[in-house]
Amino acid sequence: MVARKLELRRCYGETAWIYDQRYEEIQRGKYSLIFPILPHVDRILDLGCGSGLFLGALAKRGRLIVGADSSPEMLEIAKRRPTRAALLLADADHLPFADQSFDVIVSVTLLQNMPNPEITVREAARVMKLGGIMALTVLKRKHSPEELEEWVRGAGLEPLEVVEEGEDVCCIARR
Numbered sequence: 001m002v003a004r005k006l007e008l009r010r011c012y013g014e015t016a017w018i019y020d021q022r023y024e025e026i027q028r029g030k031y032s033l034i035f036p037i038l039p040h041v042d043r044i045l046d047l048g049c050g051s052g053l054f055l056g057a058l059a060k061r062g063r064l065i066v067g068a069d070s071s072p073e074m075l076e077i078a079k080r081r082p083t084r085a086a087l088l089l090a091d092a093d094h095l096p097f098a099d100q101s102f103d104v105i106v107s108v109t110l111l112q113n114m115p116n117p118e119i120t121v122r123e124a125a126r127v128m129k130l131g132g133i134m135a136l137t138v139l140k141r142k143h144s145p146e147e148l149e150e151w152v153r154g155a156g157l158e159p160l161e162v163v164e165e166g167e168d169v170c171c172i173a174r175r
């Protein structure tokens, strides 16, 4: 588990410089699907925020925005954006936050990287407030809508919507 995470961290580190060039358009499309359903809240976490493509938009929905990612190189790129988000180096399976810290959690194309996504969703649910909203996407060539829904239910969340869109499955859930 640790070896896989370290290997991924190395891969994202080596390719961080070219991430936006390769993926900005497609990733912005994913975020723009999620954005309209996000309520105006106090605290938002972008889990696996990568180069920070969504942090600017999230700032229109929350007072405190936190972007967490395990790649220092991706976070370096995020830091260069004109964002007021707090950026944090962290493993999504071990978040350095108290229970019920966030009103909204978004996580776009992170879960297929995780050795056990069920654990990751459970950890995200732990730091989300009761009544909070979580928006998750995962690559559908790696995981099915049924799997995503199962992780969400296993974490004690109520799936409100599970849709396939482009290369992803997206789930909106409430705690």
Ligand SMILES: C[S@@+](CC[C@H](N)C(=O)[O-])C[C@H]1O[C@@H](n2cnc3c(N)ncnc32)[C@H](O)[C@@H]1O
Binding pocket: 005, 008, 009, 012, 027, 047, 048, 049, 050, 051, 052, 053, 068, 069, 070, 071, 074, 090, 091, 092, 093, 107, 108, 109, 110, 113, 114
């Ligand atoms: C495909 S990128 C998506 C980045 C961003 N959400 C976006 O849509 O542009 C996946 C991100 O997950 C991060 N990641 C991978 N494993 C992680 C872990 N264990 N904890 C936190 N972040 C992780 C990577 O560093 C990378 O930035």
